[in-house]
Amino acid sequence: MYLPPQFKAKERSQALDIMRAHPLASLISVDDAGLPFISHLPLHVEERGDALVLFGHCAKANPHWHYLHARPQAVVTFMGPQAYMSPQVYPDLVRVPTWNYLAVHCTVQATLRDDAQAKDQLLKQLIGDHDPTYVAQWRALAPDYQQKMLSVITAFELQVLDLQCKVKLNQHRPESHVRMHEIYAAGNAQERALADWMVRLGFNLPAPVLPA
Numbered sequence: 001m002y003l004p005p006q007f008k009a010k011e012r013s014q015a016l017d018i019m020r021a022h023p024l025a026s027l028i029s030v031d032d033a034g035l036p037f038i039s040h041l042p043l044h045v046e047e048r049g050d051a052l053v054l055f056g057h058c059a060k061a062n063p064h065w066h067y068l069h070a071r072p073q074a075v076v077t078f079m080g081p082q083a084y085m086s087p088q089v090y091p092d093l094v095r096v097p098t099w100n101y102l103a104v105h106c107t108v109q110a111t112l113r114d115d116a117q118a119k120d121q122l123l124k125q126l127i128g129d130h131d132p133t134y135v136a137q138w139r140a141l142a143p144d145y146q147q148k149m150l151s152v153i154t155a156f157e158l159q160v161l162d163l164q165c166k167v168k169l170n171q172h173r174p175e176s177h178v179r180m181h182e183i184y185a186a187g188n189a190q191e192r193a194l195a196d197w198m199v200r201l202g203f204n205l206p207a208p209v210l211p212a
Contacts, residue, residue: 002067006172015104017082028075029067039064044125054158065154068110078104081193089176108158117153165173
């Protein structure tokens, strides 16, 4: 992606936090006609030393796994919080609006996993990420029902070959930061998340006023 240096994340931990907080990724492959084919699916993120692996699955009815088998290299994107930014954040009027956002792009190498044990492990990882209380219910389901559910999906491991993380928060326009933070901090959930990231990234903002 287009990644000006002022918007490039300085730490991999920032990318990992975005991926884990916003796990519904876009998996992008090339189909048999040479066009992009995109599936939107939750991915589990796992660190293995310096390596990074993403785990996911799709329905067997979804042709995406065929494309991964034929062309294992793909792209995965994660979109973090995003919001409009009005030019009212500037001290003068000769400005234009823009859109702020956090995004992660990964180039990956896919390995398909169709054995029941690997698929069961993947499901438990995703359950652990999003609904830990469901683990006992899954384990209590009849084995034949579990096998039926596992038989209609294909799992995959996505080894991350390259990672880009963009944190676009108007870093190069410091005259906008105080007003921008005020607006975002009083806004909706996505805007408040961007305000929190401004603090995390060390923007020069006034200290919060604590109640007396």
